[in-house]
Amino acid sequence: GAGVSQSPRYKVAKRGQDVALRCDPISGHVSLFWYQQALGQGPEFLTYFQNEAQLDKSGLPSDRFFAERPEGSVSTLKIQRTQQEDSAVYLCASSQSRGSTEAFFGQGTRLTVV
Amino acid sequence: GENVEQHPSTLSVQEGDSAVIKCTYSDSASNYFPWYKQELGKGPQLIIDIRSNVGEKKDQRIAVTLNKTAKHFSLHITETQPEDSAVYFCATSIRSGGGADGLTFGKGTHLIIQP
Numbered sequence: 001g002a003g004v005s006q007s008p009r010y011k012v013a014k015r016g017q018d019v020a021l022r023c024d025p026i027s028g029h030v031s032l033f034w035y036q037q038a039l040g041q042g043p044e045f046l047t048y049f050q051n052e053a054q055l056d057k058s059g060l061p062s063d064r065f066f067a068e069r070p071e072g073s074v075s076t077l078k079i080q081r082t083q084q085e086d087s088a089v090y091l092c093a094s095s096q097s098r099g100s101t102e103a104f105f106g107q108g109t110r111l112t113v114v
Numbered sequence: 115g116e117n118v119e120q121h122p123s124t125l126s127v128q129e130g131d132s133a134v135i136k137c138t139y140s141d142s143a144s145n146y147f148p149w150y151k152q153e154l155g156k157g158p159q160l161i162i163d164i165r166s167n168v169g170e171k172k173d174q175r176i177a178v179t180l181n182k183t184a185k186h187f188s189l190h191i192t193e194t195q196p197e198d199s200a201v202y203f204c205a206t207s208i209r210s211g212g213g214a215d216g217l218t219f220g221k222g223t224h225l226i227i228q229p
Binding site: 031041106 | 203216
């Protein structure tokens with residue numbers, strides 16, 4: 001596709017459930033980023049991949065959050081034992097390289113934990 | 115860590131007038147300052163950015179100014195149009211000077227263009 005694609009667009013999970021959010025970056029983009037955006041707030045950095053290597057995971061809020069990009073393209077953000085405070089929009093972005101000034105964001109996955 | 119304050123939270127202007135959004139930051143090591151526009155149901159879109167070695171940058175109707183001494187930067191939109199209505203976010207980064215790596219965002223400004 002032409003842009004960053006995220007699925008599902010919406011996810012409702014019961015508290016305690018595990019969820020997996022998918023990101024398809026723009027083809028050929030080396031860098032991939034995950035951000036969390038709470039309602040009415042700016043996005044907050046979660047983690048960064050360069051190809052398949054996770055170079056920075058300093059923003060992951062707890063060990064319940066796990067991200068992977070095993071083949072250097074598609075990435076999955078997994079949240080285990082979801083809690084209400086995990087409710088947010090999860091945004092994925094990709095860019096040609098780490099220093100590239102243009103990063104393209106997907107539409108996000110809105111996660112609601114009930 | 116970095117703290118980014120953005121004002122105002124809501125800004126309503128008449129079509130054709132100018133809009134100014136201001137941000138301050140705390141980390142003097144910040145060296146990259148992008149602005150994003152987010153429309154309802156969409157991801158943020160980069161509209162303009164500036165690096166720490168430049169004081170001002172302009173692209174058609176939008177401009178960004180940076181004052182490193184005072185640690186603040188501003189977005190200026192002239193001749194506003196209805197399609198400018200959106201939420202605007204400022205951001206900073208201390209890493210690599212570009213991209214979406216380790217950005218710290220402000221809380222956003224909801225810009226409303228009144229016809």
